[in-house]
Amino acid sequence: MTTNSSTGTEKYGIGDLRAEARHARAELASTLDAIEYKFDLPKQLRIKRRRLTHALRQLGEDSPAALVGIALGAATVVGVIVWFGASAVAKNR
Numbered sequence: 001m002t003t004n005s006s007t008g009t010e011k012y013g014i015g016d017l018r019a020e021a022r023h024a025r026a027e028l029a030s031t032l033d034a035i036e037y038k039f040d041l042p043k044q045l046r047i048k049r050r051r052l053t054h055a056l057r058q059l060g061e062d063s064p065a066a067l068v069g070i071a072l073g074a075a076t077v078v079g080v081i082v083w084f085g086a087s088a089v090a091k092n093r
Contacts, residue, residue: 060067
């Protein structure tokens with residue numbers, strides 16, 4: 001059995017090479033996008049805020065009582081924190 005290549009590598013056609021280059025460019029672009037996302041904190045915060053907003057809207061549509069309960073719980077927590085802070089300031093005077 002004889003081979004045409006002395007180095008043992010397969011010969012690729014121009015179409016195969018172009019497809020491989022396209023695949024490599026797409027993979028590089030994906031990697032660069034992931035790196036950019038990881039280091040772009042404002043973008044991460046915007047995306048997370050949009051996801052949270054969407055989830056809360058969806059919850060409001062599916063179960064308005066649960067959304068009201070969450071809002072009241074959050075308001076209570078904030079109120080308690082402010083109360084304890086104001087009490088601490090008043091005691092130190």
